[in-house]
Amino acid sequence: MKKDIILKAENISKQYRLGQVGTGTLSHDINRWWHKIRGKENPYLKIGDTNDRSTKGISDYVWALQDINFEVERGEVLGIIGKNGAGKSTLLKILSKVTAPTTGSIKSRGRIASLLEVGTGFNGEMTGRENVFLNGAILGMTKKEITSKLNEIIEFSGCERYIDTPVKRYSSGMTVRLAFAVAAFLEPEILVIDEVLAVGDAEFQKKAIGKMQDISREGGRTVLFVSHNMAAVKSLCTRGIVLENGTIKFNGDIEEALDVYLSNDNYTEHSIIFDENTKRDGSGNMEFLSLEIRNQNNKLSNEFSIGDDLSIRFKLKNNSSETRSEVGIQIKSSDEMPIFHIMGRDSNFVLNHNSVIEEFEINIKDIRLFPGVYTISLTSNNTTGHQMFDSIENALSFQIMDGGKYTIRNLPRAAGLFFLNPEWKKL
Structure with missing residues (x-):
């Protein structure tokens, strides 16, 4: 049976330069340019330390991610787990096209909605209702489609009383409630969620996890989920990827992934x-x-x-x-x-x-x-x-x-x- 692949990461790597931005980089830029006009590879792709935050490196460059390869099937719920600094958020930003990879490519089929940080994509001066329409438009939805889902979004978020209040007056919990409701109800093919749900209270976290299960099982949509809440990962995800120092340590069954994650340190x-x-x-x-x-x-x-x-x-x-x-x-x-x-x-x-x-x-x-x-x-x-x-x-x-x-x-x-x-x- 042929796999229905909706997202594919091929040889993804991301390199960052450490230290203060904008100082001492002119020589590096000239060196890159000189190699480029001669048809040669970027010389700084050959150097750089691994992404281990606990040790002091010898290079000004660090590989936040290195040679990441995986596929995600339609309707799959993929858990991405690892220690702080393992590269989880960087990977999600690349998948969401917030930042570009240094090398490699992302291939996706369908709209991607991301919940990476509290209030991502929200305009603080606009009301909650206006931000729903703004986010929907960013996701490629028509005004008619957004209007048809508006009441469900407001009800699920629990922010009805404040929906016509500027978002800058929302608490972080209220903001993430509304942002999740927008991402979930406007039916993207791929939903990318970082640790932001931890900002919500226990009742909302339970509600959100239930909604993610519904949209993957019944809606056939794909969810990529990053969390340090192992109970939530276990209950929600069907497969897990364990990141360690910017590389994939394990890719497979979620139970085994949790064991591999705990086998660190x-x-x-x-x-x-x-x-x-x-x-x-x-x-x-x-x-x-x-x-x-x-x-x-x-x-x-x-x-x-x-x-x-x-x-x-x-x-x-x-x-x-x-x-x-x-x-x-x-x-x-x-x-x-x-x-x-x-x-x-x-x-x-x-x-x-x-x-x-x-x-x-x-x-x-x-x-x-x-x-x-x-x-x-x-x-x-x-x-x-x-x-x-x-x-x-x-x-x-x-x-x-x-x-x-x-x-x-x-x-x-x-x-x-x-x-x-x-x-x-x-x-």
Whole structure:
């Protein structure tokens, strides 16, 4: 069966020059011109660092995106995920034709509506109603088409009371409500949405995700969705692209994409030592020094099967005169859903402190989580829970690989969270 490709990215790369714009570039411009009239390639395409914001490069040029290739079918909902600075927003701006790629090309069939930043394309001096007509005209709609959808747009946005008020007086939440309603109801073939929905409240986010599902499933239109809300990505998207340092690390099933995304940074490790670069919150009275995961053979590991035992070890430093504390261990799924929360008091264990540095171990017997990637977060509090000493989110992760000793059947990751094998009998 022939694929109905509505959007295709071919060898997309985007290069930026770092530093202050407009200074020291004349020699570069002359060099480019000299190469061009001789029929040679732009010399600055051969240089440049990868898009890693956490390291200092040696070049004045950086590749925000490099050799991006993918296709999107009609009616598909594609999730684009990655860390801050991975190149997601740059890619969407190129797809939306807000900026041009340095190399490569975008081929699309149909109108593209973009929601990249709050109020994109809105004129602050014009009313909400006037901006609906303005945005519709930009999308290529006739006045008659816009008028036929106007009441639905206003009702969905929830801004009816302010629709004849200048947009400059709208809150960011109101602005994004109206902008999304315009983009969704004026029926573009391709809808491109960046993280802007996070500006809206919980009720609107749920409403917007429902609308995106409707327009893709029933309307056959295509959605490209960027978000750090993994639960929203998982529920909405059918396929995922993981960007890392400006390149595609994974392109495929959304469940696998989420696992690959969480396998970044410390997530491929089975142990970690926390230092001054560790992102943490709290008063600092207690401080986590290290964390490691072990299997039932007491070996460091981050891969387990259903039915295995899993041990979590951590070192805690007492920077105060506290003699007792409480530690919480939270396990979350790849879409950041909390699975369970472990505290010492639930096992009648009290953390008494009589040394500056102490090590503790938690043994989880017969783990029953379905295959997938799960993260471990740590918190240290006083015994009443009213004061947080230290907190580290997503410090390490582990992966459940298969059914282990319980079953040899294939266990789909989306089928559930907990594996049970209760007693069966015929009555």
